Each structure stands twice: as C-alpha cells, then as structure tokens.
Amino acid sequence: xxxxxxxxxxxxxxxxxxxxxxxxxxxxxxxxxxxxxxxxxxxxxxxxxxxxxxxxxxxxxxxxxxxxxxxxxxxxxxxxxxxxxxxxxxxxxxxxxxxxxxxxxxxxxxxxxxxxxxxxxxxxxxxxxxxxxxxxxxxxxxxxxxxxxxxxxxxxxxxxxxxxxxxxxxxxxxxxxxxxxxxxxxxxxxxxxxxxxxxxxxxxxxxxxxxxxxxxxxxxxxxxxxxxx
Amino acid sequence: xxxxxxxxxxxxxxxxxxxxxxxxxxxxxxxxxxxxxxxxxxxxxxxxxxxxxxxxxxxxxxxxxxxxxxxxxxxxxxxxxxxxxxxxxxxxxxxxxxxxxxxxxxxxxxxxxxxxxxxxxxxxxxxxxxxxxxxxxxxxxxxxxxxxxxxxxxxxxxxxxxxxxxxxxxxxxxxxxxxxxxxxxxxxxxxxxxxxxxxxxxxxxxxxxxxxxxxxxxxxxxxxxxxxx
DNA sequence: AACAACTGCGAACGACGTTTGCAGTTTACA
DNA sequence: TGTAAACTGCAAACGTCGTTCGCAGTTGTT
Numbered sequence: 001x002x003x004x005x006x007x008x009x010x011x012x013x014x015x016x017x018x019x020x021x022x023x024x025x026x027x028x029x030x031x032x033x034x035x036x037x038x039x040x041x042x043x044x045x046x047x048x049x050x051x052x053x054x055x056x057x058x059x060x061x062x063x064x065x066x067x068x069x070x071x072x073x074x075x076x077x078x079x080x081x082x083x084x085x086x087x088x089x090x091x092x093x094x095x096x097x098x099x100x101x102x103x104x105x106x107x108x109x110x111x112x113x114x115x116x117x118x119x120x121x122x123x124x125x126x127x128x129x130x131x132x133x134x135x136x137x138x139x140x141x142x143x144x145x146x147x148x149x150x151x152x153x154x155x156x157x158x159x160x161x162x163x164x165x166x167x168x169x170x171x172x173x174x175x176x177x178x179x180x181x182x183x184x185x186x187x188x189x190x191x192x193x194x195x196x197x198x199x200x201x202x203x204x205x206x207x208x209x210x211x212x213x214x215x216x217x218x219x220x221x222x223x224x225x226x227x228x229x
Numbered sequence: 230x231x232x233x234x235x236x237x238x239x240x241x242x243x244x245x246x247x248x249x250x251x252x253x254x255x256x257x258x259x260x261x262x263x264x265x266x267x268x269x270x271x272x273x274x275x276x277x278x279x280x281x282x283x284x285x286x287x288x289x290x291x292x293x294x295x296x297x298x299x300x301x302x303x304x305x306x307x308x309x310x311x312x313x314x315x316x317x318x319x320x321x322x323x324x325x326x327x328x329x330x331x332x333x334x335x336x337x338x339x340x341x342x343x344x345x346x347x348x349x350x351x352x353x354x355x356x357x358x359x360x361x362x363x364x365x366x367x368x369x370x371x372x373x374x375x376x377x378x379x380x381x382x383x384x385x386x387x388x389x390x391x392x393x394x395x396x397x398x399x400x401x402x403x404x405x406x407x408x409x410x411x412x413x414x415x416x417x418x419x420x421x422x423x424x425x426x427x428x429x430x431x432x433x434x435x436x437x438x439x440x441x442x443x444x445x446x447x448x449x450x451x452x453x454x455x456x457x458x
Numbered sequence: 459a460a461c462a463a464c465t466g467c468g469a470a471c472g473a474c475g476t477t478t479g480c481a482g483t484t485t486a487c488a
Numbered sequence: 489t490g491t492a493a494a495c496t497g498c499a500a501a502c503g504t505c506g507t508t509c510g511c512a513g514t515t516g517t518t
Binding site for chain 1: 474482483484486
C-alpha cells in the first residue's frame, strides 16, 4: 500500500505545489527539469506531436512509465514546458519610455518567443495551470500598467488580448497560410478571383504588429479613444 | 487489386474535389453528409475529443472502419465539419450601412457561431483544406470591402485578423479563465495582489467586441488612422 | 457469364497515455 | 541495529485511438 507514484489519488494539487521528491529512497536518476528540457528540445525540433511520453523517456534513456515518478500526466509536462518557456521572457524591461512603449516591447518579446518555440501556439489555448513564471509575467505587466487609470479587470483583459493578438501574428508567420485552390471551381467566388487578379500594391507595412498592438492597447485601456470609420 | 477505399494512395486530392461515390456497387448505407452531421452533433454535445471515429460510427450504427468508405481520414472529417459550420453564417448581409458596420456585423455572426459550436475553436487553427463555404465567406468579405481603397493583401490580412480576434473573444467567453491560485506563494507577485485587492470598478463595457473590431479594421485598412498613447 | 468496381464489416496493427506489480534502495524511527 | 515505510527504476500490460486489411456480398458494364 506504500506504492504510489506522483499521480496518486485524484490529482488534487497542481504540479507547482507538489514536491519533486520525498526524503527517502534512492536519489532519482532524472529530475523534473531534465525531463522538461528534453521535452522542449523535442518540441522545438519536431513539433508538439513528437512529445510523447515514450519519446521523451527515450531521449533520457528510460521507459515511458518511469516518467510518472516525476510527473502525474502529460498535461503536467505541457504545463511545465509552457512555464519554463515563459521564463525566457526575462529579464523584464524597465519602464523608461512610458507604459505603452514598454507594453509593445513586451509584445515583441512574446512574438519572438513564439518564433523560438512554435509549439507554444498549440499549448497556450488549452485550460491549464498557471505556473510561477506566467504569474511573474502577469505581475510585471500589471506593474507596467500602474500609471494607467482604469479598473484592474480592464488591465487583465488588455494583457490577455495582447497575448492573443501576438499569438495570431505568430501563427501567421509560422503557418504562411497557403491554401491550395487546386480543383476548385473558382467561378463561384468572383470577388475573390478579382482580388487575386489585382496588382499586389505596396508591400504590407512592416510595423503591422506595432500598429495593431498600439491601437488595441489604447482602445482597451484609454476611455473614449475609439475612432469611427 | 480492385479493393481500395476512399483513402487509396497518397491522398493527392482534397476531400472537396473527390467524388462521394462511384457508379457501381450497392447504394451506400450512409453518406458523407450524414456522417458530418452526426459528428457535429457529437462535438456540440460532448466536445471535439468525443468525436472519435468509433463514436461517430457508433452514432450511425456501424463500425469505425466503415467510415473510411466515405472519408480518407479523421482530418477530412474535421475539415468537412468546419466547412459545414461555416455555412451557418449564411445568408450574408447586404452592405446597407457602410463596409465597417457590415464587417462588424459579420464579426458578431462569427462570435455567435463560435458560441454555437465551441469545438470550432479547437479546429480552426490547424492547417487544413479550405472548403467551399469558407471560400464563399471569404469572397463575401472581399465583396463588402470593395469600396475600401487598399491592396488586396491588406484586406486578406484584415479578414484573417478579425476572425482571429473574434476567436479570442469566443475563447474568453467559453473558458471563463478562472485560474486557481491555491497553494501559490503570492508574496512573489506584489503588483498582481495589489490589482486583485483593488475595487473592481465599473463593469467592463459590453461593447468591447464592437470597439475592438472597429479599431482593428480601421487601423488595418485605413492608412494613417493610428493614434498614439 | 465474367469481371471490375464498389459495398459493409470485423479483426487486426501500431502508437498513444497511463496503471500496475515487483525487486531493489534509502531513510526514519523503535 | 533492525525493521518498516517511503521511495526508486523498469517491464509488462490495459484500454483507446486512427487506420489498414481481407473477405464476402452487391451492382454495373461488356
């Protein structure tokens, strides 16, 4: 009856507040962090689908079942991977040039993070435990937004929406949405065909991310700053 | 050698341009559409994870393998489900009150669609074949944006970004992101704690979606309409 | 009549996440 | 110091998944 891996019981505690190991027994051959590092390396190289318990365990030279001495589920592993990746957003910048510039800078950092770890796009939208690094990032955003006079709820909204919009841009860069129109009867979509036929015009402005984020943040945080069309 | 289900070969043709059945053989017991309808019903009721080939087949009173007479893969099924759901956006509105109002209206329709079929949020971000209904929706957006004088690429960007932002709002309504902070050392996040302690202020404005979409579309489509903070 | 193209279906394959049982190791406490 | 509890690694197994395969039966063409 003394035999219970880390997943004992109905998983009442989140992974963050569960001790990595007890006081007795042999020193473990691996560690939570080593597992997470191996999993991130796998995800970076071959995508999130390649992060199977067997593959991660194989990278560490052990069997899949052994991982459950350190984690209680694959979801736990994904949570840990996410939080560790978010930690790469450190160090957080000073608030030199006003809160808006600083927030846009943070958005750019997020975009770069998504570029470095594309699997984050497949992971962030899933309901999961918020780890300490994510909390620290949130905390830092709130700090930057301190001079803004608006309800805290609005700030949370704005931060979440910024992250979301950045993820949209990141997905666009990753996917390069090339839909194949082979074998489709194009005559049913006249406006689409006309738009494709039209000269491409000037290249899309490079500061699209910046402009979008500025507009979004000011629109969400400063009252009465919405312009009509 | 004459035995080959719909998935014969390396799947060179997308599902949209593959005939549902040949000219010989017994009349099929089911149809692509019936399968898709059953799958959507399952997804609406119990989420996308409940849409397994066995479950869909079971709802139709057959076995999992039988579905491969009509589809070549589960991804095909997801594509068909998506396109059918997008078809519910019809009929498309007239352009009565200007392109901006009409586009915002389309955004609201999308939001309602995400509410009716939450599984769409798990499906749209995946690279997939663009079906005829999705193309029709795109075509309609381009039609609405006809009076806007800007490159076609910018219109594509704006439409995609609108869909993305709407999906962010839809996800917020679905998830109701309640992260549990139990067992977390809050003293490490002083600004976060302070923000939580602050009175909640006035309720968040109900027209947040509308304001965000207006700001986004004008910012992306009308040059020089970005304001600074 | 013969053959090819189709149909449904049940069994099987490989991969997945996870559980279990067991043998061995270390610590806590009598 | 001895013993029991807590821990370790590991291989095997379980159930589910998407998908493939083989076979028997049905339909259309020639």
